[in-house]
Amino acid sequence: MSQPSVFDVLIIGGGINGAGVARDAAGRGLKVALIEAGDLGGATSSASTKLIHGGLRYLEFYAFRLVQKALAEREVLLDAAPHITWPQSFVLPQAKGMRPAWMLRAALFLYDHLARRKDVPGSSAINLAQDRAGRALADKTARAFRYWDGWIDDARMVIANCQDAAARGALIRTRTAATAARFDGDVWNVTLSDGTSLSARYIVNAAGPWAEDVARRVLGRNDAPALKLVQGSHIITKRVHLGRDAFMLQQPDGRIIFIIPYERDFSLIGTTERTIERPEDVAASEDEVAYLLAAANRWIARPLTEADVVHRFAGVRPLVLEPGKDDRETTRDWRLVPHDGVPALTIIGGKITTYRVLAEDVIATIAKGSKRWTAGAILPGGDVPRKRGERGQAAFKRWLDTLIASHENYDPRLIRRLAMTIGTPAAPLLEAGLGRNIGGMWEAELTHYRDHEWATCSDDVLWRRTKMGLHIGQAGRAAVAEWFGESNSAAQPELQPELPVAHRFATRPL
Known part of the structure; x- marks a missing residue:
């Protein structure tokens, strides 16, 4: 697919907010680019408490609207991504x-x-x-x-949104930072850290903790919001x-x-x-x-x-930033901050539970009148066959039981681990064969993370695409690092004694 000369929207930041905006915008027919300085979901969006929840404790601060909105989204996400929630x-x-x-x-x-x-x-x-x-x-x-x-694999939710965005035509570039952006009265010209540049009509600053810095240093805005x-x-x-x-x-x-x-x-x-x-x-x-x-x-x-x-x-x-409120009282709701005189906005706040409705608010600003579509759309990996009226959770359990029964030569715990990580792509992976054992992981799954999920190093796989860094011990982590072409010294230090093979695979109680 050829790259457009000018994108409709350029998103800076590949956390859950940026990924959600990219998916929503691409699904409405916009030409979308997302750039991320590190790994997708590599910061806040892989360091949450792994919950999709209304926020029971927010009720004591009278945040009824936020809780209601989050509780409704809890149901949306449980249905849309049953393999990772x-x-x-x-x-x-x-x-x-x-x-x-x-x-x-x-x-x-x-x-x-x-x-x-x-x-x-x-x-x-x-x-x-x-x-x-x-x-x-x-x-x-x-x-x-x-x-x-609800429980959620936060980092994998970012990947699922980026996969859907890419399937709908979005450009996703990782390990690439925006170093400067200049608006010429018609389009933004954005210089990237690899020496290339992109042009876009609108910029969404979804840089999370770095949003204020990006607004000031990259976009050159004096009206950058305080975080x-x-x-x-x-x-x-x-x-x-x-x-x-x-x-x-x-x-x-x-x-x-x-x-x-x-x-x-x-x-x-x-x-x-x-x-x-x-x-x-x-x-x-x-x-x-x-x-x-x-x-x-x-x-x-x-x-x-x-x-x-x-x-x-x-x-x-x-x-x-809410003067006078302590950390517990500060709202977890979001704020969209437009920048005067230029087609750009900065996202502040939000939480993984409500990223999808945040993205709808962003696109309503960029593409007024376009149709909302994500509320009932299944995310990649969760697209299991459903019976009439069946919810995603029940459909996924039934699909997984069938998958296990049809692959008697595989350890059921391995099938569960793969299915509850990548979802439906686990089936063709198992059919084709998993290849060599790489320190407790499998070559076919490592290839999948590299070729289809933007993984470029062992940390991307061991701690974000999966949590196998906890399970396979120092020798296993070193083997995965070697597969990615890293030196053994790049592997993280020993965290615990290596677990028996029987305990390496199952992650979800079913």
């Missing part, structure tokens, strides 16, 4: 001196009824002394509630409990943390909120790790230590 149950215990039981019950009632539920059950009170979830908690006499939200950069850190530990429930745990400082079953063998614990000055400063600090361990240990029966932490990561939320 699924309903997730949460147990919320109540403790003396914290939010009282009546307040939690009222909040959950609102949460159940603010938007129509199609894929998740409603909330209920539970007895921790009798419920399996109570085994993991020290206080089994506390009142508790079970409610539902509040809030770091959120997470730790991954050995599995806290064997059940499928996640935990939402209140803390004495008014914050909450989540403990979420992760990659079958682990638990994901997060998140912190700490204001930082520059996105380059992001790093999970020792103080944050200690805070998360202490927060978990206030509740769980078997305390965790630093030795149980196998991995840590941090991301930066670029939030709307």
